[in-house]
Every structure is written in C-alpha cells, then in structure tokens.
Amino acid sequence: MQTDLLQEARRQAEICNACRYCEGYCSVFPALHAERAFSDGDLTQLANLCHNCRGCYYACQYTAPHEFDLNLPQALANVRQDSWEDLAFPRAAGKAFQKSGVMIALAAVIGFAFLFWAARALATQGGEGFYAVLSHNAMVAIFLPAFLFPLFSIAISLRRYWRQVGAQRLKAVHLVRAFGQAANMRNLKGGHGDGCNFEDGDRFSQGRRMAHQAVMYGFLLCFASTSVATVMHYVLNMPAPYPLWSLPKLLGVSGGLLLVVGCVEMVRLKLRADTLLGAQGAFGGEIAFVGLLGFVGLSGLVLYGLGQTAAMPVLLALHLGSVLALFLLTPFTKMAHGFYRLAALAADAQRQ
Amino acid sequence: MTSAGTNPDVVVIGGGNAALCAAITAAEAGARVLILEAAPKPYRGGNSRHTRNFRCMHQGPLGPLVDSYTEEEYLADLLKVTGGKTHEGLARLAIRTSEACLPWMEEHGVRFQPSLSGTLSLARTNAFFLGGGKGLVNAYYRTAERLGVEVVYEAQVTHLELDEDRITYVDYIRDGQIHRVTAKSVVVAAGGFQADTDWLARAWGPAARNFLIRGTPYNRGVVLADLLAQDIAQVGDPTQCHAVAIDGRAPKFDGGIVTRLDCVPFSIVVNKDAERFYDEGEDVWPKRYAIWGRLVAAQPDQVGYVIIDAKSLNLFMPSVFPPIKADTLEELAGKLDLPAEALAETVATFNAACGDTSGFHPTELDGVATTGLTPPKTNWARPITEPPFYGYSLRTGVTFTYLGLKVDENAQCAIGDRPVRNLWAAGETMAGSILGQGYLAGFGMTIGTVFGRIAGKEAAAHAN
Numbered sequence: 070m071q072t073d074l075l076q077e078a079r080r081q082a083e084i085c086n087a088c089r090y091c092e093g094y095c096s097v098f099p100a101l102h103a104e105r106a107f108s109d110g111d112l113t114q115l116a117n118l119c120h121n122c123r124g125c126y127y128a129c130q131y132t133a134p135h136e137f138d139l140n141l142p143q144a145l146a147n148v149r150q151d152s153w154e155d156l157a158f159p160r161a162a163g164k165a166f167q168k169s170g171v172m173i174a175l176a177a178v179i180g181f182a183f184l185f186w187a188a189r190a191l192a193t194q195g196g197e198g199f200y201a202v203l204s205h206n207a208m209v210a211i212f213l214p215a216f217l218f219p220l221f222s223i224a225i226s227l228r229r230y231w232r233q234v235g236a237q238r239l240k241a242v243h244l245v246r247a248f249g250q251a252a253n254m255r256n257l258k259g260g261h262g263d264g265c266n267f268e269d270g271d272r273f274s275q276g277r278r279m280a281h282q283a284v285m286y287g288f289l290l291c292f293a294s295t296s297v298a299t300v301m302h303y304v305l306n307m308p309a310p311y312p313l314w315s316l317p318k319l320l321g322v323s324g325g326l327l328l329v330v331g332c333v334e335m336v337r338l339k340l341r342a343d344t345l346l347g348a349q350g351a352f353g354g355e356i357a358f359v360g361l362l363g364f365v366g367l368s369g370l371v372l373y374g375l376g377q378t379a380a381m382p383v384l385l386a387l388h389l390g391s392v393l394a395l396f397l398l399t400p401f402t403k404m405a406h407g408f409y410r411l412a413a414l415a416a417d418a419q420r421q
Numbered sequence: 422m423t424s425a426g427t428n429p430d431v432v433v434i435g436g437g438n439a440a441l442c443a444a445i446t447a448a449e450a451g452a453r454v455l456i457l458e459a460a461p462k463p464y465r466g467g468n469s470r471h472t473r474n475f476r477c478m479h480q481g482p483l484g485p486l487v488d489s490y491t492e493e494e495y496l497a498d499l500l501k502v503t504g505g506k507t508h509e510g511l512a513r514l515a516i517r518t519s520e521a522c523l524p525w526m527e528e529h530g531v532r533f534q535p536s537l538s539g540t541l542s543l544a545r546t547n548a549f550f551l552g553g554g555k556g557l558v559n560a561y562y563r564t565a566e567r568l569g570v571e572v573v574y575e576a577q578v579t580h581l582e583l584d585e586d587r588i589t590y591v592d593y594i595r596d597g598q599i600h601r602v603t604a605k606s607v608v609v610a611a612g613g614f615q616a617d618t619d620w621l622a623r624a625w626g627p628a629a630r631n632f633l634i635r636g637t638p639y640n641r642g643v644v645l646a647d648l649l650a651q652d653i654a655q656v657g658d659p660t661q662c663h664a665v666a667i668d669g670r671a672p673k674f675d676g677g678i679v680t681r682l683d684c685v686p687f688s689i690v691v692n693k694d695a696e697r698f699y700d701e702g703e704d705v706w707p708k709r710y711a712i713w714g715r716l717v718a719a720q721p722d723q724v725g726y727v728i729i730d731a732k733s734l735n736l737f738m739p740s741v742f743p744p745i746k747a748d749t750l751e752e753l754a755g756k757l758d759l760p761a762e763a764l765a766e767t768v769a770t771f772n773a774a775c776g777d778t779s780g781f782h783p784t785e786l787d788g789v790a791t792t793g794l795t796p797p798k799t800n801w802a803r804p805i806t807e808p809p810f811y812g813y814s815l816r817t818g819v820t821f822t823y824l825g826l827k828v829d830e831n832a833q834c835a836i837g838d839r840p841v842r843n844l845w846a847a848g849e850t851m852a853g854s855i856l857g858q859g860y861l862a863g864f865g866m867t868i869g870t871v872f873g874r875i876a877g878k879e880a881a882a883h884a885n
Contacts, residue, residue: 115800128552130677261551
C-alpha cells in the first residue's frame with residue numbers, strides 16, 4: 070500500500086487521539102481511541118470502518134487553514150481506496166477499475182457487445198420470451214462463471230484484509246453485529262440520529278443514508294428476485310416468464326424502482342458534496358459505478374415494461390450486458406466496499 | 422447591505438457561544454440582529470471552537486448527565502478554584518440557570534455525547550458537545566441564519582461611541598473600509614485580550630512574550646480597551662490570565678486541546694538549567710495543571726522540560742506531538758538542549774531519594790514519595806531508570822484573561838454607578854464578574870450561555 074497515504078492518515082489519527090471530541094459520531098473514534106500507536110493494519114481497519122459521514126470534518130477545529138490541516142474523511146478515504154486496489158484479486162484489475170469511470174464504461178460496452186453477439190450466435194428457435202433471444206442454458210453458461218468468479222475473488226481479498234488488520238477468528242456474533250449495523254446504516258446516523266454531513270456543508274441530513282439504503286435494499290431485492298426465480302426454475306420446475314403477481318416479479322420490480330431512485334439521488338448528492346472530503350481521484354470511478362448500478366435497475370424495469378414489443382431483444386442484450394459488467398466488476402469497483410465494510414464492522418465487533 | 426446590516430435592532434459584537442446565544446435569543450424575541458465577527462468564517466466562534474463541554478447543575482439525570490449535581494455542590498466547586506474571589510449572586514444565577522440551558526441548547530441544534538474516554542471524572546458534572554465546541558458553534562450559526570440573523574465575518578469592531586449613558590453607534594473595519602452601524606441595543610461578547618501579546622506583556626511583564634495562546638488569535642481586546650477607555654465599569658485583575666503548561670512545540674495560537682500534556686505527575690520537570698523547581702506529584706493532574714502555567718512562566722526563558730522513562734510512557738493521554746526519545750539521559754539532554762551533566766545529576770539525586778515504589782498507583786494519590794529531597798515529589802515518585810527516556814518541552818499556554826466588563830444580573834454594563842442603557846456583555850468579556858481567579862472546567866461555556874441568553878433577551882426588550 071502507498072506509504073504516503075498511510076503516513077498522512079497516521080499523522081491525523083494521532084492528532085484525533087489527542088483530542089477525542091468526535092468520539093460519539095461513529096465507530097471509527099472509539100476504535101481509534103483504543104490505540105496509542107497506529108500500524109498500517111490499524112489504519113486500514115479504521116479506513117474501512119469510516120463511512121465518510123464527514124461529521125468529524127465539519128466539527129474539527131484543526132481543519133485548514135489551521136496548520137494541523139486535518140481532513141480525516143479524506144485521509145481515511147484515500148487509505149480505504151488504496152486498500153481496495155491493493156487487496157483486489159487480481160491486483161491489476163483493482164488498479165484498473167477502482168478509480169476509472171472510463172474503464173467501467175468500457176467494460177459495460179463490452180458487456181453489451183458480448184450479449185449482442187451471444188444473442189446472435191446462441192439464439193434458439195424453440196425458446197419462449199427471453200429464451201427465444203438467448204437460451205436458458207446459454208444464459209447459465211454465461212452468468213454462472215460471471216457470478217462465481219467475483220465471489221472467489223472477493224473471498225481471497227477478504228482473507229487478505231482479515232490478515233492485514235490482525236483480526237481474530239470470526240464468530241457468528243461478530244457477523245450478527247456487523248449485519249445489524251449495515252442494515253440500518255448506524256454509522257451514517259451521526260451518533261445523534263440527525264444523519265450525516267454531505268450535500269450541504271455542516272447541515273446534518275438523512276439524505277445520503279436514505280439514498281444508500283434505497284440502493285442497497287433495491288439491489289438486494291433484485292438479487293432476491295433472481296435467486297427466487299432460480300429456485301422456481303430448478304427446484305419447482307416453474308420456468309419463466311412469470312406474471313406480475315409472482316414473487317420474482319414483485320421483488321424485481323420493487324427492487325428495480327428502489328435501485329433507480331437511490332442511484333439517481335446518490336449521484337445528485339455526490340455532485341453537490343465537497344469532493345475534497347472523499348478519496349482523491351476516485352470521483353469518476355464512483356459516479357460511473359453508481360451509473361452502472363442504476364442502469365441495471367432501469368434497463369430491467371424497461372425490459373419488463375416493453376418485454377412484449379419488438380424492442381425486447383435489444384433491451385434484453387442491454388440489460389444482461391450491464392448485469393454481466395456489474396457482476397464481473399464487483400471485486401474491482403465501489404461494489405466491493407460493502408464486503409470490506411462488513412469485514413471491518415465484524416472486526417470492530419471483536420474489539421468491543 | 423440590507424437595512425438590517427447598518428441599522429439593526431440589536432448588534433452583537435463577537436461570534437462565539439455567548440454572542441450566538443444572545444443573537445438567537447434576541448432574534449426569537451422579534452429583533453433584527455446583526456453579528457459582527459472579527460474572524461474569517463473558518464475561524465468563527467472565538468474560543469468556543471476549542472471547548473468541549475458545559476458544566477451544568479441538575480436535580481436528576483439530564484441529557485448525557487448522570488445522577489445529580491446540586492447548586493450548593495456546584496458553588497462549592499467554584500469557590501474552591503476561585504479561593505472565594507467570586508460574586509456569589511451572579512455565580513448562583515449562572516449555576517441555577519444552567520439547568521434550563523441544556524434543553525435550550527438541544528432545541529437550538531446542539532447535540533451531546535457521553536463523557537469522552539479519559540474524562541470519566543466529568544460524567545456527572547459536564548455535558549460534552551458531540552464534535553466539541555465547533556460543532557456547537559456550527560449548530561448555532563445554522564439556527565441563527567434560519568432566524569434571519571445577519572452575520573458579517575472579518576468585521577473588526579474598532580469603536581463604540583458612548584454618549585452619556587447610551588451607545589450611539591458602532592464602527593468596524595472590513596476589507597480596509599470603515600462601516601458604521603446604528604443599533605438600538607449593543608451586546609459585547611468579544612472575549613478577552615490574551616491574543617494581544619503587547620497588552621499581555623504590559624499586564625504581566627515581558628515574560629508574557631514567550632507565552633503561547635491556546636485559543637483564537639482574534640481575541641485582541643480591542644472592544645474591551647475601547648470601552649474601558651470610556652470609563653465603562655471594569656472587573657477582574659487586569660494583570661492576570663489563566664494559563665496552563667502545554668507542549669512547548671505548540672503553535673503560537675490556536676493549538677487547543679491537543680497540546681496539553683498529562684504526564685507531569687509521572688515525571689520530573691526541570692528548567693533549562695536541568696534543575697527541578699516544584700513538587701510534580703502534589704496532586705492529581707486535573708487539579709494541578711493550572712498552576713504549572715505559572716510555574717513554567719517563572720522559570721528562565723519561560724520553559725520547562727518533562728523527563729520520563731519507558732515505564733511511564735503509557736500512563737497518560739497521548740498528545741499531538743510525539744515525545745523526544747533517547748536511549749540515554751545524556752542523549753536526551755542533547756536533544757532537549759539541556760546541560761547533560763546537570764541533568765544526570767538531577768536525575769541521580771531524584772532517583773536516590775525515591776523509596777519503596779510498590780504502592781505506585783497512577784490514578785490515585787499513592788503517597789509514593791521522595792525523602793530528603795528539595796523540592797520533594799510527594800506522589801508517584803518512581804526512579805527514572807528504564808530506557809528509552811522521553812522528554813517534552815513545556816511552555817505557558819494562556820487560556821483567557823480575567824480583566825473584563827462589570828455586569829449586573831441583567832448582563833448590563835455600567836458607567837460609574839448607573840447602567841449603560843443599551844449595552845450588555847456576555848461570555849469571556851464579562852466572566853471576570855464571576856471568576857476572580859482560577860477556572861472550573863466547563864464553567865466558561867455556562868457563563869457564556871446563561872449571560873448570552875440574558876443579554877439577548879434584555880437587548881431585544883430594549884429595542885422593542
């Protein structure tokens with residue numbers, strides 16, 4: 070990892086440790102105040118525990134122009150971003166995609182092109198609905214590896230993370246606590262429950278927390294929709310298409326709406342927020358990622374709406390292409406942060 | 422500039438806690454309020470930026486505060502630190518009103534948090550602001566803006582024109598231009614004069630030029646001097662300031678909380694000649710840190726050096742600068758620019774005077790003392806033997822000055838024996854009315870909040 074980023078985070082953490090005024094904002098400060106000296110692993114853990122709520126920045130009496138020049142949200146974001154690039158497997162892909170919006174867009178276009186090709190090359194005469202464009206077996210052949218590879222990659226990364234931060238054996242109770250904190254985004258509540266500082270200087274708002282949860286739960290609902298459909302297909306022998314009042318459709322449509330609304334709001338908030346309080350150079354990669362995620366949701370909804378029209382084959386290729394890009398890029402884009410965040414929360418649960 | 426800008430009902434001079442409490446209270450009473458803050462926006466808030474809590478009376482659990490803290494106990498704590506140099510009527514007023522302040526603060530955006538790690542002793546008496554004083558200041562500015570209060574930053578007030586018993590106008594400089602404000606009521610909440618080194622040197626003596634100022638560089642006492650020159654009643658010892666010993670490497674201004682050093686009780690402290698000069702173990706540090714400002718101020722070049730060894734390093738809160746580290750005392754002396762032989766002799770003499778250290782207890786008066794040593798060390802006296810050795814330089818850090826405007830229970834200023842009809846004061850600038858000497862943690866914010874609200878209420882009532 071980059072020593073200059075770690076060194077700057079260490080310098081700032083030592084000042085915070087002498088002050089402690091921000092103790093109540095989030096999980097970072099109680100963890101920080103428990104140390105006297107900060108190893109690289111300690112800083113990596115603190116960085117991944119930080120949700121960038123920015124409460125500490127606006128409350129800090131040592132921000133520029135003060136000579137101590139504190140900007141802990143940025144210092145930790147830089148370490149966090151660097152840790153994701155560094156821990157990624159393969160590492161080169163982490164370096165390529167984390168910060169680069171252009172590379173993410175390029176990957177999405179390649180995803181579209183691949184699906185168009187697949188639709189032409191692997192079309193079946195006998196299939197119904199979507200399967201007329203791309204057979205079920207072809208879809209599985211494409212998406213099963215595209216789903217398993219990211220899981221494999223992230224498992225390796227999390228193992229590396231766990232070692233680097235010096236965490237102990239994971240117990241169920243740690244995971245329960247981590248999931249509990251992620252479920253309500255406790256660390257974006259600001260300690261007092263008024264929310265975080267993001268889109269309007271030192272004003273506290275629930276805006277980012279709400280947008281984040283819309284994205285997160287929207288994605289999870291979409292994921293649940295696909296999972297349920299898989300079970301219906303293979304276990305219950307009930308192949309698609311499904312009517313509106315079926316579980317896959319109800320989950321998928323509501324999830325898609327949440328995902329789209331959340332992504333639009335998240336981009337709006339990010340455009341209004343001060344980029345100097347986030348990871349330097351990562352803005353393009355973040356916006357492109359949120360854009361891709363929103364496109365997955367939007368294209369899914371449009372596909373549902375226009376599935377009976379002549380536009381369907383094109384829409385299907387676009388939707389599946391974006392899903393393919395999203396899955397394959399999961400370990401190398403902002404998508405990975407959820408896994409690291411859970412790991413950091415679980416490791417923090419061991420401290421308590 | 423709008424009409425409120427040059428012709429408000431109430432003009433508040435200053436932009437810290439007391440000023441904001443006054444402005445918010447006046448605006449809620451219907452007054453058009455203008456705040457003139459000398460600092461630029463990033464440095465707004467005066468010394469309130471560096472505060473962290475508010476000492477609050479309470480009959481039962483209140484907000485973050487546990488148990489109860491009665492008026493009598495609070496007053497007794499205050500009298501202990503001021504040695505009786507306290508206006509009891511005003512002190513009781515501040516203490517009694519503090520209880521209603523806490524919910525008022527919450528209603529106006531301030532958020533509290535449990536007592537910080539390392540400050541458990543204050544969990545019952547002091548309510549900590551979430552994010553510290555700057556968080557409080559930010560919340561109040563938000564509230565003030567919502568109420569239509571106008572704020573001008575970098576507005577350095579130079580003169581208040583007194584006509585018999587009324588302030589007729591206020592002049593301030595901004596961007597090199599002189600502006601004149603005519604207001605019905607004037608509230609002064611512009612702090613003390615500690616950031617004016619020349620004034621400090623005139624009051625204290627030339628040694629004060631070597632003092633560091635823990636808080637804002639904008640409290641230069643310009644308004645205070647202007648009013649005192651016009652015979653507005655004054656209070657407080659004009660030669661005195663509240664000072665503590667802080668890390669000698671701290672910046673000249675605005676170093677704040679992180680420059681404090683809590684290691685003195687586990688150390689020996691020497692001057693630049695490597696001689697000890699006071700009992701480092703007289704009492705627990707929170708009760709003694711204030712006298713060390715003066716002790717260091719009395720040493721040559723106003724500097725002291727804390728010497729500890731490896732076994733004491735983790736017994737105190739970390740501070741912003743790492744200690745100077747050396748494997749031998751000789752090397753440490755070199756790094757601290759102390760005479761090596763003298764330091765070795767001082768340490769050897771001290772070590773020889775240490776006795777049985779088995780009763781050592783870092784958080785209690787343990788009675789582990791030296792024998793036959795002058796000055797003695799009466800607690801936590803353990804020989805300094807275990808390398809590596811660590812050193813910090815100490816300098817005097819000024820927190821605030823005592824000279825101020827004398828006010829009555831309405832926060833109103835006076836000239837001779839009659840009140841100035843439209844002039845009120847709040848916060849540090851009048852704290853000398855209550856704090857004759859010493860300091861009680863969190864009491865400055867109590868004075869600012871209580872008298873700020875009173876001043877705002879009275880100023881608005883007068884304007885209406």
